[in-house]
Amino acid sequence: MLKTEKRDEIIRAALEIIAEHGFHGAPIAMIASRAGVGAGTIYRYFANKDILISVLYEDIEDRLFPYILQGYDSERPVRERFLHLGKALLQYFIENPLDFRYVEQFHGSPYGAALRRDRILGARENRDVFHEFFEEGISQQMIKDFPLTVIFDLAFGPVLYVVRDHILDVVKLDNVLITKIIEACWDGIRR
Amino acid sequence: MLKTEKRDEIIRAALEIIAEHGFHGAPIAMIASRAGVGAGTIYRYFANKDILISVLYEDIEDRLFPYILQGYDSERPVRERFLHLGKALLQYFIENPLDFRYVEQFHGSPYGAALRRDRILGARENRDVFHEFFEEGISQQMIKDFPLTVIFDLAFGPVLYVVRDHILDVVKLDNVLITKIIEACWDGIRR
DNA sequence: AGTCTCGGAGTGAATGTTCATTCCTAATGT
DNA sequence: ACATTAGGAATGAACATTCACTCCGAGACT
Numbered sequence: 281m282l283k284t285e286k287r288d289e290i291i292r293a294a295l296e297i298i299a300e301h302g303f304h305g306a307p308i309a310m311i312a313s314r315a316g317v318g319a320g321t322i323y324r325y326f327a328n329k330d331i332l333i334s335v336l337y338e339d340i341e342d343r344l345f346p347y348i349l350q351g352y353d354s355e356r357p358v359r360e361r362f363l364h365l366g367k368a369l370l371q372y373f374i375e376n377p378l379d380f381r382y383v384e385q386f387h388g389s390p391y392g393a394a395l396r397r398d399r400i401l402g403a404r405e406n407r408d409v410f411h412e413f414f415e416e417g418i419s420q421q422m423i424k425d426f427p428l429t430v431i432f433d434l435a436f437g438p439v440l441y442v443v444r445d446h447i448l449d450v451v452k453l454d455n456v457l458i459t460k461i462i463e464a465c466w467d468g469i470r471r
Numbered sequence: 472m473l474k475t476e477k478r479d480e481i482i483r484a485a486l487e488i489i490a491e492h493g494f495h496g497a498p499i500a501m502i503a504s505r506a507g508v509g510a511g512t513i514y515r516y517f518a519n520k521d522i523l524i525s526v527l528y529e530d531i532e533d534r535l536f537p538y539i540l541q542g543y544d545s546e547r548p549v550r551e552r553f554l555h556l557g558k559a560l561l562q563y564f565i566e567n568p569l570d571f572r573y574v575e576q577f578h579g580s581p582y583g584a585a586l587r588r589d590r591i592l593g594a595r596e597n598r599d600v601f602h603e604f605f606e607e608g609i610s611q612q613m614i615k616d617f618p619l620t621v622i623f624d625l626a627f628g629p630v631l632y633v634v635r636d637h638i639l640d641v642v643k644l645d646n647v648l649i650t651k652i653i654e655a656c657w658d659g660i661r662r
Numbered sequence: 663a664g665t666c667t668c669g670g671a672g673t674g675a676a677t678g679t680t681c682a683t684t685c686c687t688a689a690t691g692t
Numbered sequence: 693a694c695a696t697t698a699g700g701a702a703t704g705a706a707c708a709t710t711c712a713c714t715c716c717g718a719g720a721c722t
Contacts, residue, residue, distance in 0.1 A: 286672090302581045303495065307707060309674095318673035320710075329708065388579030390493045393639070424655060429642050433632035434655050441624035441631075448584075451620050464615060464625050468659030477698090498681055500700095509699035511684075520682065666721075677710075682703105689698075 287325045289315040294336055299381035303333065303389060330391070337386050340379045347372045349409065358422040359466060361413060366439055366462035373443040374453065380443055423469050434468045478516045480506040485527055490572035494524070494580060521582070528577050531570045538563045540600065549613040550657060552604060557630055557653035564634040565644065571634055614660050625659045 293315035297306045308329060312319040326332040348368040352361065373380040386392045414431050417423035423431065442461055445451045453461075484506035488497045499520060503510040517523040539559040543552065564571040577583045605622050608614035614622065633652055636642045644652075 437628035437632035
């Protein structure tokens, strides 16, 4: 019944190594030894490396969305909700830099390009939260009338770049700065 | 005297293949055949693949900056200059999608991480234009007072994401939309 | 209770492939 | 003729994937 345990170890190890060394510098043998399993074992859980890589990505989304939705209240005013979503996103990646590094590499690579039509952050059930939120904001005339995709880019593009800088240690983010940044994002999309 | 010619072919071929298939799916043999040269020839021009990859990146910057600076007039008002820079950046990548795909992959990879402290767009002489521009904008109280890095993220993060969407064909950008987008970026950073 | 059998999870050495790089020969120019 | 440049087969290293084997626990049998 401990199936999950080994599988989790493999996923954790793969995340660590790929985030740090890229898809390149992450041979199966290395992942296996970091996970404390035999190389062959990985193939008992994942048909091949590509599939491991995709599953890993979905795994991150499955942790990210619940985190963001914590304390999200769709009854609150638009601006307040935006600040919540933006901050939560920023915070999640700051707290989980490996996830960020991984997502970043994944998106830039051909693996990620396969996700094409699916929006940058998620395409599962949860995605609807963002969807609905922005659509409501637009119809309430609180948010500029752009295609949804563009609104995403305006709203969260800066957030992701700021996270990168924080991880690369070129900015030091504290709570005050974070709030100011998300407010600036809001200025970008609000009417 | 045709030294340059073969070299350019190699660079072009490498750009095409890497942009499309990633650093992965771009074996030297494939680059060579696309360039119409022998595999060994590549090594007459580039010591190894890593160096080819870095040179390729620098090459892109060397084309990007002159393009952006065309018609840039540091005497014009801050807002106007910002609109110029933003549009030019967007336009360059729309016109050169391979360059964009390449830069994107490069940044997300460990190669790019080596550029750490160097700012996201350039670290050569030209970089100063952006530098100076934002510093001036801040001291004139036209632009919000954030660390320079953050200003970059707020200003150009959205632009790069929009370009990605355009290339992935999830938005259709026309001149009107482009202008509106850059204006929204301005709203994000202006006081 | 003790012994035996079976099945499936786990292993890592062996395999075959893919690749960057080298190096010797051919071609080209001077 | 000589020097320089190009070519691409040959080389060896690195890697993903496979597979023959080990190990272990849960039943079955005595």
